[in-house]
Amino acid sequence: MMFYPMCRRFQFSFQLPGVYQVFESVARKYDVMNDMMSLGIHRVWKDLLLLKMHPFPGTQLLDVAGGTGDIAFRFLNYVQAQHQRKQKRQLRAQQNLSWEEIAKKYQNQEDSLGGSRVMVCDINKEMLKMGKQKACARGYKAGLAWVLGDAEELPFDDDKFDVYTIAFGIRNVTHIDRALQEAHRVLKPGGRFLCLEFSQVNNPLVSRLYDVYSFQVIPVLGEVIAGDWKSYQYLVESIRQFPPQEEFKEMIEDAGFQKVTYENLTSGIVAIHSGFKL
Numbered sequence: 001m002m003f004y005p006m007c008r009r010f011q012f013s014f015q016l017p018g019v020y021q022v023f024e025s026v027a028r029k030y031d032v033m034n035d036m037m038s039l040g041i042h043r044v045w046k047d048l049l050l051l052k053m054h055p056f057p058g059t060q061l062l063d064v065a066g067g068t069g070d071i072a073f074r075f076l077n078y079v080q081a082q083h084q085r086k087q088k089r090q091l092r093a094q095q096n097l098s099w100e101e102i103a104k105k106y107q108n109q110e111d112s113l114g115g116s117r118v119m120v121c122d123i124n125k126e127m128l129k130m131g132k133q134k135a136c137a138r139g140y141k142a143g144l145a146w147v148l149g150d151a152e153e154l155p156f157d158d159d160k161f162d163v164y165t166i167a168f169g170i171r172n173v174t175h176i177d178r179a180l181q182e183a184h185r186v187l188k189p190g191g192r193f194l195c196l197e198f199s200q201v202n203n204p205l206v207s208r209l210y211d212v213y214s215f216q217v218i219p220v221l222g223e224v225i226a227g228d229w230k231s232y233q234y235l236v237e238s239i240r241q242f243p244p245q246e247e248f249k250e251m252i253e254d255a256g257f258q259k260v261t262y263e264n265l266t267s268g269i270v271a272i273h274s275g276f277k278l
């Protein structure tokens with residue numbers, strides 16, 4: 001009996017840090033760690049998420065657990081490129097416009113997105129701070145907003161957004177079912193849910209190499225680059241605890257989404273799940 005509280009304390013001192021502490025601690029080194037751990041592959045996964053979304057000028061995006069803004073910046077680049085293509089097509093069709101009219105069409109920065117906006121929502125102040133600094137340095141301003149908020153209790157009205165994204169975020173949420181219900185609530189009817197997350201590897205050889213890499217290399221990289229072994233041990237353990245593709249698909253369906261599908265990337269190291277609020 002006497003040992004019980006001591007055991008509890010002993011256990012506690014070896015527990016992994018809480019999610020807030022993890023991201024507060026890694027925020028400054030977050031981007032460099034992702035490039036180092038994945039040799040840049042996380043960038044390709046994020047590009048593929050945008051290709052799947054295929055947003056059009058006017059799309060209102062909510063990026064939950066948006067952290068340092070990787071999805072938001074890609075979204076802004078994508079819609080700007082789409083809008084420019086559309087404007088070029090229109091200009092070609094109206095060849096009798098004056099030079100002043102053409103210049104005016106290209107100058108308006110707000111208009112360069114065709115009315116699209118992205119709201120980055122994250123529970124962690126430090127991650128958002130890093131994101132805002134990155135946005136400033138890269139010259140992103142129009143169509144971008146940052147909000148401190150919890151995926152389980154989003155600070156937005158019902159039926160507000162065309163697309164909801166969550167990249168490498170849902171694994172960190174305490175009650176995944178609540179986050180999915182919130183995603184469903186804030187999407188407009190017809191809106192799309194897209195989630196990029198670690199998943200179950202479907203190739204036995206890749207799986208074995210990936211396990212060695214995860215447990216033997218990632219915490220070491222975390223210690224050497226970010227001075228933080230525990231947060232990267234948390235990362236690899238949280239990946240193993242996240243439900244596999246089919247189970248997560250069912251959870252998304254249980255939240256009310258329809259036409260739920262998923263696509264494995266890099267042998268299922270990650271997967272993109274998609275669903276619609278119909």
Ligand SMILES: COc1cc(O)cc(C/C=C(\C)CC/C=C(\C)CC/C=C(\C)CC/C=C(\C)CC/C=C(\C)CC/C=C(\C)CC/C=C(\C)CC/C=C(\C)CC/C=C(\C)CCC=C(C)C)c1O
Pocket residue numbers: 022023026029030031033034036037038039041042168206209210212213216217218231232234235266269
């Ligand atoms: C705290 O929470 C977090 C913190 C964060 O910073 C980020 C996140 C969220 C996460 C992301 C946004 C993405 C982060 C990316 C990853 C966790 C990595 C995902 C992994 C890969 C794309 C590669 C998967 C690796 C394999 C399939 C196995 C291949 C591995 C090897 C050939 C190496 C095997 C290792 C050994 C035998 C140990 C000895 C090796 C060394 C000491 C050298 C170290 C090696 C490297 C640095 C190279 C690593 C190799 C690759 C990346 C290979 C890529 C090849 C393929 C994909 C086929 C967050 O929640």
Ligand SMILES: C[S@@+](CC[C@H](N)C(=O)[O-])C[C@H]1O[C@@H](n2cnc3c(N)ncnc32)[C@H](O)[C@@H]1O
Pocket residue numbers: 019023064065066067068069070071121122123124127149150151152166167168169172173174
């Ligand atoms: C691995 S990062 C992903 C950042 C970004 N989406 C990306 O792809 O690089 C996970 C993010 O989830 C955030 N997060 C964790 N729990 C959350 C919650 N309940 N609500 C909102 N954000 C949360 C963390 O603060 C962190 O910024």
